[in-house]
Amino acid sequence: MIAVIQRVNRSYVEVDGKVVGEIGKGLNILLGVVKGDTEEDIEKLIKKIPFLRIFEDENGKMNLSVIDIKGEALVISQFTLAGSVKKGRRPSFDNAEEPEKAKELYQEFVKRLSEYIPVKTGIFAADMKVFIENDGPVTFIIDSKTL
Incomplete structure (x- = not known):
């Protein structure tokens, strides 16, 4: 399982021009x-992500989760995070989980x-439009297989 974690001031997602999910400060x-x-794999990510100290404390140091x-x-x-660009110019998605199983794990x-x-x-x-106000920018890529 691969997660791209971004520290944001706000983020929202639209489907068919309508906001379906929106947050303020967070991830x-x-x-x-x-x-x-x-x-x-879920367990590994859950033990890590909510506890990552990537938000600044009163001294400006990344010390808060x-x-x-x-x-x-x-x-x-x-x-597409499971895609590979090793061969040729067209990404391969052979490594992406089948939709039904992927949805269950998601x-x-x-x-x-x-x-x-x-x-x-x-x-x-769905075909989504994701709007991200990355704070920093601060971005981490976490692969459950390397935790």
């Missing part, structure tokens, strides 16, 4: 489900994360 999370991912600042998360499914990730912070989402497999 924009783009989540890609890779073939072979399981609940164990999204929990500490009472922030939110906007979680967007993004199968929803479980959202459920588990919402135990720690408020979570909003887009619509799985």
Whole structure:
């Protein structure tokens, strides 16, 4: 499972011109489900993401988590994170999990994360427009297989 974590001042997602999910200060999370991912991959990400100390304290040091600042998360499914550009010029998505299984794992990730912070989402497999006001910019890529 691959997650792109962005510290944001605000973020929202539109489907068909309508806002379907919106947050203030917190994390924009783009989540890609890779073939072979399981609940164990979710567990690894959940043990890490809400506790990452990537928000500034009163001294300007990254010392606070999204929990500490009472922030939110906007979680967007993004199968292209499982893509490969190794061969040729057209990305291969052979490593992306099948939609039904990916949706199940995505929803479980959202459920588990919402135990720690408020979570909003887009619509799985929809054509979405994601608006991100990245704060910093601060961005991390986390692969559950390397945790």
